Amino acid sequence: MANLCVRAARQSYLYLASPSLSRSSPRWLCTAAQRQNGQGPEDEAEKPEQSAAEKASAEEKSQLEGQLKEVTEKYKRALADTENLRVRSQKMVEDAKLYGVQGLCKDLLEVADILEKATESVPKEEVTARNPHLKSLYDGLVMTEAQVQKVFTKHGLVKINPDGQKFDPYEHEALFHAPIDGKVPGTVAVVTKVGYKLHGRTLRPALVGVAKAH
Numbered sequence: 001m002a003n004l005c006v007r008a009a010r011q012s013y014l015y016l017a018s019p020s021l022s023r024s025s026p027r028w029l030c031t032a033a034q035r036q037n038g039q040g041p042e043d044e045a046e047k048p049e050q051s052a053a054e055k056a057s058a059e060e061k062s063q064l065e066g067q068l069k070e071v072t073e074k075y076k077r078a079l080a081d082t083e084n085l086r087v088r089s090q091k092m093v094e095d096a097k098l099y100g101v102q103g104l105c106k107d108l109l110e111v112a113d114i115l116e117k118a119t120e121s122v123p124k125e126e127v128t129a130r131n132p133h134l135k136s137l138y139d140g141l142v143m144t145e146a147q148v149q150k151v152f153t154k155h156g157l158v159k160i161n162p163d164g165q166k167f168d169p170y171e172h173e174a175l176f177h178a179p180i181d182g183k184v185p186g187t188v189a190v191v192t193k194v195g196y197k198l199h200g201r202t203l204r205p206a207l208v209g210v211a212k213a214h
Contacts, residue, residue, distance in 0.1 A: 098156065098199045105157055109196055109204060112152070115145040116194075152196070160195035160206045162188045171195060173205040183211035 119141045127138045149159065160171055165188050167174065175192060183189040188208045195206030 099201065101155070102198055102203055105152075105155075105196070105198055105203060108148075108152075112145070112148050113193070115141060115148060119145055156199040157203070158197050160197055160202075161191060162195075162206050162208060163191045164188060167208070167210045171197070171202050171205055172208045172210075174210045175207055177210045177212045179214040180209075180211045185211055185213040187211055 119138070122134070122138045122141070127135050129135070152158070162168070162172055164183075167186055167188055172188060172195070178189070179185075180189045187210070188206075189211040190209035191206060192209065193207040196203045
């Protein structure tokens with residue numbers, strides 16, 4: 001700026017001969033030079049205004065970035081909740097398909113129990129060619145029981161007969177504990193009623209007697 005003022009002062013000597021310009025001071029010429037070069041007082045006054053605008057813009061940008069981050073987090077949580085809901089719903093549908101018939105299966109178990117008792121009640125020594133009617137009846141009961149068990153297995157219903165196995169409270173229901181010769185303590189010594197599992201889930205526990213130490 002000082003150089004511009006010096007140049008303007010030198011130029012002023014060229015106008016000293018003119019009466020109308022002789023009254024102009026170097027300060028006036030310096031100001032004129034500043035205006036020609038775009039460095040007037042108005043430009044200096046605009047700088048604080050520009051700084052305030054930049055500050056406001058930066059604050060607005062920071063605020064928008066914060067809002068964007070918050071919305072993104074909410075969106076991610078909503079996606080996770082939706083996926084969890086989808087998985088739970090799918091699991092419920094699958095369980096309904098697998099275990100929706102467990103009420104019917106429980107009722108059919110009573111039929112299977114009756115067939116099993118009827119088969120066991122027939123004296124095996126009487127099932128001979130000398131008693132063709134009894135033999136036919138017995139063979140029919142055996143075939144019917146086998147077919148029922150086949151249908152059960154087809155639909156995921158499996159018999160539990162834990163004779164001699166270690167007692168499992170999730171699959172067996174102990175009716176009594178007693179010392180029994182030849183049986184390891186903690187194992188099933190007597191099976192009063194067989195149990196059933198539906199697709200791996202215990203539908204009816206086996207009713208058993210458990211051996212204990214003497």
